[in-house]
Amino acid sequence: MNNRDEAFVNFQGPVGVLTTSAGAPVPYTDATNTLNAQLIYNTFFMDSITSVNRERIPERVNHGKGAGAFGYFQVTRNVSHIFKADFLKKVGTKTPVAVRFSQALSDRGSPEVTREGRGFAVKFYTKEGNFDLPGNSIPVYFYKDPIYFNRFLHALKRNPATNLIDPHTLWDLITLAPETLNNFLRVFSDAGIPTSYRNMPGYPIHTHQVENKNGECNFVRFHFLPDGGIKYLMSEEARNLNVMDPDYMTRDLYRAIGNGDFPSWTLHIQILSEADVKKAGPKVFDVTRIIPLKEHPLHEVGKLVLDRNPKNYFAEVEQLAFSPSNLVPGMLGSPDKIYEGRKLAYRDTQCYRLGKNFNKMTVNCPFRVRTFTYNRDGVSPVRDNEEDIPNYYPNSFHGPVPYMTKPRSSLIKIIETQPDNFDQIQEFVNELKTDEKSRLIENLVYSLQTVFEPLQRKAVDIFTSINVDLGNGVANGLNMTKCY
Numbered sequence: 001m002n003n004r005d006e007a008f009v010n011f012q013g014p015v016g017v018l019t020t021s022a023g024a025p026v027p028y029t030d031a032t033n034t035l036n037a038q039l040i041y042n043t044f045f046m047d048s049i050t051s052v053n054r055e056r057i058p059e060r061v062n063h064g065k066g067a068g069a070f071g072y073f074q075v076t077r078n079v080s081h082i083f084k085a086d087f088l089k090k091v092g093t094k095t096p097v098a099v100r101f102s103q104a105l106s107d108r109g110s111p112e113v114t115r116e117g118r119g120f121a122v123k124f125y126t127k128e129g130n131f132d133l134p135g136n137s138i139p140v141y142f143y144k145d146p147i148y149f150n151r152f153l154h155a156l157k158r159n160p161a162t163n164l165i166d167p168h169t170l171w172d173l174i175t176l177a178p179e180t181l182n183n184f185l186r187v188f189s190d191a192g193i194p195t196s197y198r199n200m201p202g203y204p205i206h207t208h209q210v211e212n213k214n215g216e217c218n219f220v221r222f223h224f225l226p227d228g229g230i231k232y233l234m235s236e237e238a239r240n241l242n243v244m245d246p247d248y249m250t251r252d253l254y255r256a257i258g259n260g261d262f263p264s265w266t267l268h269i270q271i272l273s274e275a276d277v278k279k280a281g282p283k284v285f286d287v288t289r290i291i292p293l294k295e296h297p298l299h300e301v302g303k304l305v306l307d308r309n310p311k312n313y314f315a316e317v318e319q320l321a322f323s324p325s326n327l328v329p330g331m332l333g334s335p336d337k338i339y340e341g342r343k344l345a346y347r348d349t350q351c352y353r354l355g356k357n358f359n360k361m362t363v364n365c366p367f368r369v370r371t372f373t374y375n376r377d378g379v380s381p382v383r384d385n386e387e388d389i390p391n392y393y394p395n396s397f398h399g400p401v402p403y404m405t406k407p408r409s410s411l412i413k414i415i416e417t418q419p420d421n422f423d424q425i426q427e428f429v430n431e432l433k434t435d436e437k438s439r440l441i442e443n444l445v446y447s448l449q450t451v452f453e454p455l456q457r458k459a460v461d462i463f464t465s466i467n468v469d470l471g472n473g474v475a476n477g478l479n480m481t482k483c484y
């Protein structure tokens with residue numbers, strides 16, 4: 001097997017003459033030796049030192065560490081009765097995609113074989129503009145009120161005093177908001193460490209409102225399921241791998257694609273009609289709950305295949321910008337509050353992280369559409385900056401105009417209620433096999449063992465209310481005096 005995780009494999013000689021960023025050819029002495037030379041006259045030195053000093057940009061506030069790849073999505077089943085979006089209209093239609101896998105909480109330089117939820121974000125470059133599905137590896141989210149975002153990020157990332165990841169703040173947060181356990185207990189189960197990104201499922205979670213060409217409305221949850229099967233690493237194995245190869249997940253993906261062993265996923269949807277939604281009520285929009293497959297089974301839509309590695313990581317992956325607000329006609333997003341919060345948050349942080357023209361960067365550009373906006377200027381890239389087209393709307397000249405349509409479809413209104421998901425986490429724990437439950441207990445004990453006792457006790461009380469064996473198992477593992 002050819003282990004193609006090395007990107008530099010071309011020994012055929014230089015691509016050309018070295019130049020400064022302004023294009024001047026660089027003499028050999030300027031590039032190799034500045035000892036006894038006047039630096040101010042060495043344009044190559046000045047050019048490169050001022051450039052390297054400015055290389056770092058802010059990392060993502062979450063999902064900092066990640067790997068990306070490119071490929072296509074192809075429709076394999078007729079789903080035109082559900083979707084009018086052009087890229088899903090016909091069996092066989094192929095759409096280019098960019099995908100970024102990530103660790104939800106780890107910083108940009110972190111080791112990869114950690115126990116945490118992971119991101120699985122897909123950008124479809126459609127003929128109607130970009131459509132993004134930033135999803136996670138766990139099918140439910142932690143909370144359903146976007147007000148939690150700041151609290152979560154701060155409690156789960158580094159402690160402001162010690163700059164360490166802090167299990168006390170993690171368990172403080174969980175025990176103050178135990179409804180998050182429908183997510184967290186899945187992360188502490190085998191599902192918390194996938195064998196590789198190739199074996200990881202992707203769940204965009206939200207229940208999306210969608211329309212077909214007749215304007216009929218349905219609601220769908222998307223599921224990307226790996227064709228290589230969903231597989232997980234055991235904790236011990238993961239700890240060893242983390243020491244042996246901290247970049248294991250990125251290397252595995254890069255190597256597989258480099259070797260022509262292209263990973264693929266089948267996209268499925270769960271479908272709910274308007275009548276289903278009326279009958280079930282707002283809980284089907286609750287991102288802290290799954291929609292049971294036995295009530296709404298999966299329907300195949302198409303295949304996602306990754307067949308190209310990035311040629312340049314920074315340009316093509318670090319600069320990738322996904323957003324739940326990147327929607328196309330017939331895809332309305334979700335009426336829940338988390339979706340609404342996300343529509344603002346991603347664009348806002350990307351304006352800071354990448355500059356306001358981030359959609360003009362090659363990897364984010366909706367390259368299958370000719371865009372016409374009234375946005376102008378600002379930090380690069382501005383590309384042609386819309387040349388001499390008028391820069392305000394409305395105008396009497398030749399500026400772009402909105403398209404005429406029937407009144408715009410809008411998201412249905414839902415009344416949100418407090419999360420109520422203990423039934424689902426109870427069912428999840430009850431259905432674990434004995435060995436799976438033992439591993440869940442071990443993983444919880446491993447995380448809780450260094451935490452202050454009052455927090456341990458609160459956690460054990462909550463586990464006991466979910467499942468008595470779980471509570472007892474963790475209490476025993478922590479050598480707590482109180483047994484249930």
Ligand code: HEM
Nearest residue numbers: 060063100119120121134135136141146149204205345349
């Ligand atoms: C209140 C709720 C949420 C807020 C405010 C929020 C906010 C953010 C922000 C600010 C980023 C960084 C984006 C960037 O720098 O490009 C991000 C990344 C991400 N979020 Fe969320 N998020 C929320 C919920 C969710 C949910 C429910 C999911 C999964 C369905 C999710 C999946 C992701 C993924 C996959 C990324 C990484 C995207 C990439 O690879 O670039 N987030 N989120």
